[in-house]
Amino acid sequence: MNEIDKKLTDKEVRPTAMRTLVYQQLAKQNTAVALTDIELAFTKADRTTLYRTVKTFEEKGIVHQIDDGTGISKYALCEPGCNCEIENDLHLHFHCSNCDKTVCLTEHKIPQISLPDGYVAEDVNLVVKGICSGCSGS
Amino acid sequence: MNEIDKKLTDKEVRPTAMRTLVYQQLAKQNTAVALTDIELAFTKADRTTLYRTVKTFEEKGIVHQIDDGTGISKYALCEPGCNCEIENDLHLHFHCSNCDKTVCLTEHKIPQISLPDGYVAEDVNLVVKGICSGCSGS
DNA sequence: AAGTTAATGCACTTCCATTGCACTATAATT
DNA sequence: AATTATAGTGCAATGGAAGTGCATTAACTT
Secondary structure, three states, X not given: OOHHHHHHHHOOOOOOHHHHHHHHHHHHOXXXXXXXXXXXXXXXXXXXXXXHHHHHHHHOOOEEEEEOOOOOEEEEEOOOOOOOOOOOXXXXXXXXXXXXXXXXXXXXXXXXXXXXXXXXXXXXXXXXXXEXXXXXXX | OOHHHHHHHHOOOOOOHHHHHHHHHHHHOOOEEEHHHHHHHOOXXXXXXXXXXXXXXXXXXXXXXXXXXXXXXXXXXXXXXXXXXXXXXXXXXXXXXXXXXXXXXXXXXXXXXXXXXXXXXXXXXXXXXXXXXXXXXX
């Protein structure tokens, strides 16, 4: 059993051929990708399958979904220390308005947010929009 | 000329009957509303008109659009000191997963975010999801 | 190998966002 | 006041992404 299949098994996801390939594809990316992007990479596979594959990954904590404000859900593999389900350990995301790519700034943690009385936080989503390093030319 | 029409004129928006009514409606809300909500309040008006009215408001800085992670755009009137276009003066939004309402926490400013070299921030969107004061029963 | 369960593919639906075009109202000009 | 120009509104239709139901196929279990 290879690396990827072991990772999937660890997360209680049966390593089918499709899932291994999707994982591989996600691992190649350095940005968060939309379902459409994955679809384009697997023209022979059905969109629904990819959709459900990613959803399974998400439920099992293999990827996290990112809402970057474009209205299109993006997905990225959780890093080793991602813990995206644990509050206060959330990292922020950056969406480049030039190249339209979304990256996880894993090392940039979201600061503690104070809320008015009676408000209970369960999840925090912080997206910075602007120009990424690739596009700013620096 | 009444209050609302003056405000619209100040922002270079011609105060039509429709626009005045939509503004009025938005002013009544204490939460950010979806286009569908506005539509329900104006059953005789066309969805497109409302859509474009809100878009116009947005362009002219009368309302700001909120992406609360539900996938449905919400809109709220800009407060007197809103300045939603100026960075570092951005407030955060709270989306209640129980009542599904989104509120602007105007007094809660978003802290300064540090970014890696080469990244230029233009806009910041911070949404906290959880239970609002109305639903938490406190 | 038979049977059970999970995964996949196809077709279809829904929902919101958005656009094109015709019509109407408002403002500007003569 | 009539005419023209411009902006706003309504209707119809499109598009894109998310999601569901069901039949088929593949993968595990015994």
